[in-house]
Amino acid sequence: MASVAATTSPEPPGLRAAASRAVCAGSPPQRLQRLPAVPGAVPGRVNDLLLLRPDADPRGVAQGGSGHVVFFHGDIQNFQEEMAVQPEGAQWLTWSLEQVASTLGRRFPGQHVWVVRASRMYLHKFSCYRNFVESNMFGAPEYSRDFGAFPHLRSLLSHGMKQANLPNPLPPQGGADGIPSGFSLTLVGFSKGCVVLNQMAYELDRARADPQVAPFVDCVSAMYWLDGGHPGGSETWVTDRQVLRDLAASGVSIHAHVTPYEVRDPMRAWVGREHRHFIRTLEELGARPSQKLHFEDEPPSIENHFRVIQEF
Numbered sequence: 001m002a003s004v005a006a007t008t009s010p011e012p013p014g015l016r017a018a019a020s021r022a023v024c025a026g027s028p029p030q031r032l033q034r035l036p037a038v039p040g041a042v043p044g045r046v047n048d049l050l051l052l053r054p055d056a057d058p059r060g061v062a063q064g065g066s067g068h069v070v071f072f073h074g075d076i077q078n079f080q081e082e083m084a085v086q087p088e089g090a091q092w093l094t095w096s097l098e099q100v101a102s103t104l105g106r107r108f109p110g111q112h113v114w115v116v117r118a119s120r121m122y123l124h125k126f127s128c129y130r131n132f133v134e135s136n137m138f139g140a141p142e143y144s145r146d147f148g149a150f151p152h153l154r155s156l157l158s159h160g161m162k163q164a165n166l167p168n169p170l171p172p173q174g175g176a177d178g179i180p181s182g183f184s185l186t187l188v189g190f191s192k193g194c195v196v197l198n199q200m201a202y203e204l205d206r207a208r209a210d211p212q213v214a215p216f217v218d219c220v221s222a223m224y225w226l227d228g229g230h231p232g233g234s235e236t237w238v239t240d241r242q243v244l245r246d247l248a249a250s251g252v253s254i255h256a257h258v259t260p261y262e263v264r265d266p267m268r269a270w271v272g273r274e275h276r277h278f279i280r281t282l283e284e285l286g287a288r289p290s291q292k293l294h295f296e297d298e299p300p301s302i303e304n305h306f307r308v309i310q311e312f
Contacts, residue, residue, distance in 0.1 A: 031052055031053045031054075031055065031105070032050065032051070032052055032053075032098060032101060032102075033050070033051045033053070033164055034048065034049075034050055034051075034079070035048065035049040035050070035051060035160050035163050035164060036048050038156050038159045038160050038163065039155060039156075039159050040131055040151075040152040040155045040156055041148070041151035041152045041154070041155040041172075041173075042131075042148070042152070045119070045131045045152065046119070046131075047116050047117060047118075047119055047131060047156055048079075048117040049114055049115065049116060049117070049156060049160045050079075050097050050098065050101050050114070050115040050117070051112065051113070051114055051115075051160065051164050052101040052102065052104070052105045052112070052113040052114075052115075053112060053164075054105075054109070054110050054111060054112060055105070055109065055110075066168070066180050066181065066182040066183040066184060067108075067110065067111035067112065067182075067184050067186070068111060068112045068113075068114060068157065068183070068184065068185055068186070069104055069108045069111050069112070069113045069114065069185075069186045069187075069188060070114045070116060070153065070157070070185060070186070070187050070188065071100065071101070071104055071113065071114065071115045071116065071188045071189075071190070071193070072116055072118075072129065072187075072188070072189045072190065072192075072193030072194070072196045072197070073097060073100065073115065073116075073117070073118065073127060073190055073191075073192075073193050074127060074190045074191025074192040074193055074229075075125050075126055075127050075139070075191060075192050076088065076089050076092050076095075076125050077092070077095055077096065077097060077100065077127070078096065078097060078117070078121060078124075079096065079097055079098065079117070080093055080096035080097070080098050080099070082124075083096050086124045086125070088124070088125055089124065089125065092306070094306075095306045095309065097115045097117060100115060100190075100309060101113050101115050103309060103310055104188070104309075107312075108186065111186070112166070114156075114157065114160065116153075116156065116196075118139070118192075118193075119131045120137075122137045122138060122139070126138045126139050126192075126231070127139050127192045127193070129141075129192075129193070129195055129196050131152055132148070132149040132152055132153075132195075132196045132199055133149060133195055133196060133198075133199035135195070138231045139192050139195070139230055139231065140230050140231045140232035141195040141198065141199065141230060141232065141235070143198060143199055143202045143235065144199070144202060144203075145202050145203065145205065145206055145243075146203075146206070147203035147206050147207040147210070147213065148203070149196060149199045149200050149203055150200060150203055150207050150213055150216060150217055151173070151213060154170065154172065154173065154213075154216045155172050155173070157170050158170045158171060158172040158173075159172065168180045168181075170183065173212060174212065175211050175212050175214075175215055176215040178215070179215050179216065179219060183219050184219055184220075184221050185219045185220045185221065186220075186221060186222045186223075186224070187200070187220060187222070187223045187224070188223075188224040188226065189223075189224065189225055189226060189228065190226040190227065190308070190309055191226070191227055191228065191229050191230075191262075191305065192229065192230050193226075194225050194226070194227075194228030194229070194230075194236075194237075195228075195230055197223055197225060198228075198235070198237070198238050200220075200223075201238050201243050201244075201246070201247045202238070202240070202243050204217065204243070204246040204247060204250055205242075205243075205246045208250070220250075220252055221252065221253060222252060222253040222254075222255065223252055223253070223254055223255070224255045224256075224257065224312060225237070225254075225255065225256045225257070226257050226258075226308050226309060226312055227257065227258050227259050227261065227262045227263075227305055227308050228258075228262065228271075228275075229262045229268075229271065233270070234270055234274070235274070236262075236268075236270070236271045236274050236275075237271070237274035237275050237277070237278040238278055239274050239277050239278065239281070241281060244278070244281045244282055244285060245285050247282065247287070248282050248285035248286055248287035249285075253290075254282060254287055254288075254289040254290070255289065255290045255291070255312070256275065256278065256279060256289055256290070256291045256292075257291070257292050257294060257308050257311070257312040258275055258291075258292075258293055258294070258308070259293070259294050259295050259300070259304050259305050259307075259308050260293070260295065260296060260298070260299070260300040260304075261300040261301060261302060261304060261305040262275075262305065263275050263293070264300060265300060279291050292312075294307070294308050294311050294312075295307070
């Protein structure tokens with residue numbers, strides 16, 4: 001996602017506070033739980049998590065089984081109280097991590113929704129997922145076939161489930177015997193967050209060959225790329241044919257939702273070309289990716305870029 005600096009202006013603190021209160025009033029605190037500094041697979045690598053539990057039935061009994069949705073956010077997005085005090089974040093409070101968790105809870109009813117906050121927010125706006133993929137300070141990635149993103153995610157979920165006191169938690173490591181019955185994963189990346197999904201695609205071949213990692217990887221049932229973007233000059237979408245061959249052969253359901261903000265920007269024409277290559281190559285390799293261009297008859301805008309989170 002390109003910086004929103006050019007489209008924002010500082011708001012009076014009173015307005016930011018009022019907006020923050022309005023957002024908080026619409027959130028479901030009983031179901032949301034923030035889990036700070038959850039440890040990953042490598043010592044010292046931690047991420048904050050936000051968990052939205054499944055809704056309860058009319059008797060007050062929690063719904064949902066072993067289905068889990070994991071969301072990786074884009075630039076600017078953060079916890080709402082942190083966005084509210086940043087001039088470039090205050091006007092985007094509708095897309096705070098809390099609000100997105102609630103949106104995903106409606107999109108995936110009956111499942112646990114996990115939002116992974118980037119380990120670093122450079123200048124309070126550039127999301128950097130260095131715990132998952134090698135990145136510069138602005139979050140531009142350098143992908144590798146050496147796997148680390150999958151073990152890190154497994155450790156985050158394992159420790160997060162334990163901290164949240166969820167029943168039948170996922171062990172931090174182990175083969176098939178450590179996977180809870182029915183455990184399934186849906187991975188959703190938005191904008192900058194798509195770099196994590198890209199890195200996982202690069203890791204697939206080697207991760208599935210490791211008996212300790214493969215059972216966890218095989219639990220991934222679907223991957224959603226939502227308007228991927230990052231500040232680098234290439235590899236916004238995976239274009240390596242062998243990596244796409246591994247992804248196509250994985251059996252994972254692949255979904256790509258984009259808007260003109262990313263794929264029709266003449267200043268970043270490679271994004272649209274890479275997206276088309278991603279879809280076309282997967283189809284050639286026998287996959288059946290679903291795809292949709294949202295808001296195609298509207299001018300490109302950051303507002304519609306965010307709205308894809310609601311529309312996919």
